[in-house]
Amino acid sequence: MFTSERAFSGFAVKDIDEARAFYGDTLGIPVQLMEMGILELTLGSGAKVMVYPKPDHEPAVFTIMNFDVDDVEAAVDDLNARGVATKIYDDADFPTDDKGISRDMGPEIAWFRDPSGNVLSVLKAS
Known part of the structure; x- marks a missing residue:
């Protein structure tokens, strides 16, 4: 019978070792290396995300994962201190400030990329 009880999401990366270092x-x-070179991320909610290698990987053209935070600016400062660039958009579609935070299109949000070019975000959703 179909159930969403054990559902999980996944996405591809070009290099599993880079992904393990970045996400972990x-x-x-928390990152665990599974069979066949697949990573399993365990999010704070307990949800699992599968990350699989794809040699001909092309980054998604949309945000693949969002991190809901209490303070977007503090999260951006923390990511920047870890060497993660959050100023990835600078155009009319996604106007952002000097830190890469969009403050005028709904919830505050800042985007960043993983080493494979996939887009992630920190936002104040709740």
């Missing part, structure tokens, strides 16, 4: 060491997400 840089972002501090």
Whole structure:
């Protein structure tokens, strides 16, 4: 029978070792190497995310994962201190300030990329 009880999401990266270092060491997400070179991220909610290698990987053209935070500016400062660039958009579609924070299009949000070019965000959703 279909159920969403054990559903999970996943996305591709070009280099699994880079991904393990970025998600585990840089972002501090618990990462486990699974069979066939697949990573399993365990988010604070307990949700699991599968990260799989794809040699001909092309980054998604949309945000693949969002991190809901209490203070976007503090999260951006923390990411920047970890070496993560949050100023990735500078155009009319996504106007952002010097830190890469969009403050005028809904909730405050800042985007950043993983080493494979996938887009992630920190935002104040709640």
